[in-house]
Amino acid sequence: MELEILRMVVRGIAWKWLCAVPLIGSVASPGMAQDSIAPVPVAVAPPLAPPIAIIPAAPAESPAADTLSSFFRPINPLLVMDADFLRHRDPALWAGLAVAETRFVENGFAWHFFRITNSVKPDGPFWAVPHDDENAAFSVALDGVRTHGGVAMIVSTTADEESAAARYNLALDGSGRIDPNRNFTGASPRFIHNFLSAPDIEKRLVLSVHTNSPGYSSGENNCGPSSDGGKGNISIRVCDPVMQPYPSFARAFPFNDDDTLTIVPIRPFAGLSACGKILRAADYNVVAENIWATDGSLSNYLMLRNPAVRYVTLEAPHETPGNGETRARLKAMAEGVIARCP
Numbered sequence: 203m204e205l206e207i208l209r210m211v212v213r214g215i216a217w218k219w220l221c222a223v224p225l226i227g228s229v230a231s232p233g234m235a236q237d238s239i240a241p242v243p244v245a246v247a248p249p250l251a252p253p254i255a256i257i258p259a260a261p262a263e264s265p266a267a268d269t270l271s272s273f274f275r276p277i278n279p280l281l282v283m284d285a286d287f288l289r290h291r292d293p294a295l296w297a298g299l300a301v302a303e304t305r306f307v308e309n310g311f312a313w314h315f316f317r318i319t320n321s322v323k324p325d326g327p328f329w330a331v332p333h334d335d336e337n338a339a340f341s342v343a344l345d346g347v348r349t350h351g352g353v354a355m356i357v358s359t360t361a362d363e364e365s366a367a368a369r370y371n372l373a374l375d376g377s378g379r380i381d382p383n384r385n386f387t388g389a390s391p392r393f394i395h396n397f398l399s400a401p402d403i404e405k406r407l408v409l410s411v412h413t414n415s416p417g418y419s420s421g422e423n424n425c426g427p428s429s430d431g432g433k434g435n436i437s438i439r440v441c442d443p444v445m446q447p448y449p450s451f452a453r454a455f456p457f458n459d460d461d462t463l464t465i466v467p468i469r470p471f472a473g474l475s476a477c478g479k480i481l482r483a484a485d486y487n488v489v490a491e492n493i494w495a496t497d498g499s500l501s502n503y504l505m506l507r508n509p510a511v512r513y514v515t516l517e518a519p520h521e522t523p524g525n526g527e528t529r530a531r532l533k534a535m536a537e538g539v540i541a542r543c544p
């Protein structure tokens with residue numbers, strides 16, 4: 203009898219041990235040395251989804267936001283002393299456009315936004331440019347709002363943005379810095395309210411325009427080749443539990459470049475959005491971004507507020523002389539997305 207009880211205990215322990223063994227490839231933790239990952243692609247088990255963070259409703263209904271909400275002051279774009287505007291001094295570029303700015307302080311950071319509205323065709327895409335160092339993004343948003351209508355919102359962190367530091371906004375007391383595209387959180391209602399100050403924002407196609415560093419480094423990749431010798435983290439060759447790439451097959455322009463891609467937010471395991479499916483069918487480089495919980499970016503904020511939002515990030519590598527090729531790639535993607543996901 204005692205022997206039988208002992209056998210049952212051993213069987214129980216063995217069963218529990220078997221159940222604890224992962225059935226598919228182990229998932230690399232973010233801090234894990236990437237060189238130790240086998241080059242053979244493995245099925246990556248996403249982490250268990252944490253509860254979706256519901257961001258407190260922002261600003262419009264909030265008494266505090268009403269008190270704080272700043273107003274946009276009309277300005278003459280030909281007189282603005284800012285490097286983005288200085289590069290676009292031709293009056294013809296601003297015909298039919300109304301430009302305004304707002305400045306405000308929140309959470310120890312002073313913010314400065316420019317808003318460009320197509321006076322003739324105010325309905326149209328919402329062009330978001332959250333990074334001041336990404337000069338081609340400003341040019342493409344300006345061209346886009348003039349050509350296709352809508353509203354462009356631009357974060358300006360400094361008047362002289364010829365450095366990577368311009369990507370960030372420095373705290374007023376010098377204690378730190380923040381990436382504007384990580385500031386779409388419940389702690390920053392005024393920032394969100396002002397950035398999204400275009401009528402019927404959730405009915406618009408939102409195009410967030412960005413540039414990135416060519417290539418990618420091993421530390422950013424969890425399931426593809428270890429590195430292509432680059433230094434960025436945006437590439438159609440990069441994947442992890444958040445980013446699922448769908449590379450173009452034909453690699454026709456502008457997708458003859460791995461850093462030129464569209465990103466569409468999705469709920470985990472929900473599959474591509476309607477627009478994402480259309481872009482995929484058109485042989486775009488498409489990355490589905492699985493949003494487990496917000497990372498403070500515009501895409502995450504909008505997706506968690508309204509999963510039906512039509513949102514596409516446009517990415518192209520900078521570091522081409524004069525950014526002419528970067529602009530051409532972003533413009534081609536923008537026009538293609540507008541035509542396919544109106």
Ligand SMILES: [Zn+2]
Nearest residue numbers: 333336412413
């Ligand atoms: Zn960016």
